[in-house]
Ligand SMILES: [Fe+2]
């Protein structure tokens with residue numbers, strides 16, 4: 174087992190800045206797994222279908238930007254080292270999703286959301302605050318967020334044109350990974366959030382999806 178490294182506050186600040194730039198700069202996140210879309214054929218989509226799928230993938234990409242920020246914020250304030258490491262590992266896994274969504278958006282001739290820096294900042298703050306309250310709340314927040322993401326992915330899978338196998342392959346793999354992240358967070362001791370809190374979170378995510386579908 175490698176010994177655990179100790180980082181100074183300056184080191185941590187630089188690592189945070191590096192993580193933020195890797196999330197927000199185009200094509201800077203290197204996926205560990207190739208995109209599931211690679212092995213699928215490109216579909217013939219008309220203009221309105223292309224715009225719609227690009228809008229959906231832009232929402233999913235921003236969701237992944239938020240996931241990065243949330244995990245990085247939580248890792249910053251997590252109390253237990255194993256929780257911090259779990260958050261950092263989860264953020265690494267989410268880089269795959271971020272990169273796959275971005276690749277697909279570019280293939281569709283579109284762009285990622287201009288609102289990403291804003292959502293990154295907000296999510297980082299929420300993650301860091303949750304981590305400050307307690308690791309249990311922080312892990313519970315991961316579980317509730319991932320459940321929310323799964324709901325979005327289900328809706329998007331239902332809205333994709335039947336022949337868009339590339340986008341479908343990406344969303345299906347993400348759906349599987351996110352469900353696993355939710356289960357892992359609960360198994361690690363995460364609090365099960367009550368329904369009203371989840372409802373509040375779904376309202377916030379509606380604002381995000383409405384805004385990023387177009388810009
Ligand atoms: Fe993800």
Ligand SMILES: [Fe+2]
Pocket residue numbers: 240267319350351354
């Ligand atoms: Fe996830």
